[in-house]
Amino acid sequence: MNIIAIANQKGGCGKTTTAINLAAELGKREQRVLLIDMDPQGHATLGLGVHDRDQPGLYEVFSDELSFYEVLLSDVVPAVDLLPATITLAAVEPLLTDQPGRERQLLEQLERYGQHYDYVLIDCPPSLGLLSINALRAAQQVLAPVEASLFALDGLQQLHDITGMLSDKYHIDLPVKALPVMFDPHTRFAQTILRQIRDQLPTGLSGVQIRHTVRAREAAWFGKPLIDYAPHATAARDYRRLADEMLAASGLAVVTPPKEALEPPHVTEQEDNHMTLTGKRPQRQMVVLNFDEIECKRLQLAGDFNNWVPDQDIETRHVNGHWQKVFTAPPGVYEYRIVVDGKWQQDPTNPAEIPNELGGINSLLQIPVHH
Ligand SMILES: Nc1ncnc2c1ncn2[C@@H]1O[C@H](COP(=O)(O)OP(=O)(O)O)[C@@H](O)[C@H]1O
Ligand SMILES: [Mg+2]
Known part of the structure; x- marks a missing residue:
């Protein structure tokens, strides 16, 4: 022992x-x-x-x-x-x-x-x-x-x-x-x-x-x-x-x-972070996030999937007052935050969250594997 x-x-x-x-x-x-x-x-x-x-x-x-x-x-x-x-x-x-x-x-x-x-x-x-x-x-x-x-x-x-x-x-x-x-x-x-x-x-x-x-x-x-x-x-x-x-x-x-x-x-x-157990790299998946209730002039997205650079590699659609963010990433679990008119915050439309190192809260996104 x-x-x-x-x-x-x-x-x-x-x-x-x-x-x-x-x-x-x-x-x-x-x-x-x-x-x-x-x-x-x-x-x-x-x-x-x-x-x-x-x-x-x-x-x-x-x-x-x-x-x-x-x-x-x-x-x-x-x-x-x-x-x-x-x-x-x-x-x-x-x-x-x-x-x-x-x-x-x-x-x-x-x-x-x-x-x-x-x-x-x-x-x-x-x-x-x-x-x-x-x-x-x-x-x-x-x-x-x-x-x-x-x-x-x-x-x-x-x-x-x-x-x-x-x-x-x-x-x-x-x-x-x-x-x-x-x-x-x-x-x-x-x-x-x-x-x-x-x-x-x-x-x-x-x-x-x-x-x-x-x-x-x-x-x-x-x-x-x-x-x-x-x-x-x-x-x-x-x-x-x-x-x-x-x-x-x-x-x-x-x-x-x-x-x-x-x-x-x-x-x-x-x-x-995104390798499967077989060691093969899975296909990137298309992700669409909708932010319906958030009124602002600019809404940006930053997270593990884009090195935390707001809106890097992300397409923004703003239709009828609704924001939509579209990007691709390999399956996995990602932390992210949104930036509303320059202010960083967690995503109020997403209950999945995790405390971050700075004492705030990040939102969690899971991208599943599609076969
Ligand atoms: N290798 C690591 N990389 C990043 N974060 C880590 C690592 N090891 C621990 N942490 C994080 O650091 C924090 C403190 O770790 P924890 O093991 O709970 O410490 P302790 O038991 O000494 O209080 C936790 O949020 C944990 O997830
Ligand atoms: Mg401990």
Whole structure:
């Protein structure tokens, strides 16, 4: 059993994305995987498509209401069991505060019930309370996703301090491996950060970097691992390499994933979102979007399908006060916004939406494959 805590005190640095995708990828290699959602926000649980807010989890286990097995959800993705989390997990900290051995609770459960897993991945919360301490006490190693920003480096330093504290207080030596995520290999800034991480953690830098891809957020939104939602996205391939690295480190031969998961060579990010599983590029489809209720002088369209340049490669028709936008794009899922008299906004005629990185909302468009 390999127990890996995916931790970094900084929020939004890719912990949950890494937990979900690494778990799914190891499951594909015929490893038995347990993913423990240790964050009361329950993002790993949601990201695997489990939306039940009353789902029992570790709180019920630690308070002896249910057993470990009773709260497990089996095979949420092939070969991956999930120990889900909901907001009730936040009540664990006050529950455990006065108990002896309060920071060993998870370890004891895993010693008793976790034996038949090859990998246990723990998705940690972005704080250093009892939940994180329980995860770190149970873990044999820490995988710390680090975003290529200076702020993230700070989080890495804090994590170092924690493992230092664990070794002083509990005499456990916990190796920390940093995993660069949301990486843009083309910027000099990212290369500088990579060098700094290497300097700070000379032995603990993963040889794999997870590249930035817009598909990561969408996959989470649709409750699927990237490798199922967009198997050819750059980051999906990077997580495959991370699983290889992990299996190689544990002395296991790297099992080749099933054929349909094999990637076509030399696909760039721009292209890879729209490849089918057979590797053939599907035909572009004609798309007509109607905006009937919007009164304005100018309505433009920008999205993943035209590099977010308003009206680039888009034909506009304005008939009887109704706007119509016509363009072609390969099948896939696209984010877009409209620009109404120069003002960017989501499409009010489309209920499918997803939060964007700037705190706003993008609209979602799915272009199906026509045969
Ligand atoms: N490789 C990536 N490329 C682009 N966006 C990513 C990538 N990895 C994660 N994200 C996005 O960044 C945000 C934070 O990631 P998440 O895994 O939830 O972080 P954490 O668990 O550390 O809070 C999410 O919206 C997620 O979809
Ligand atoms: Mg998270």
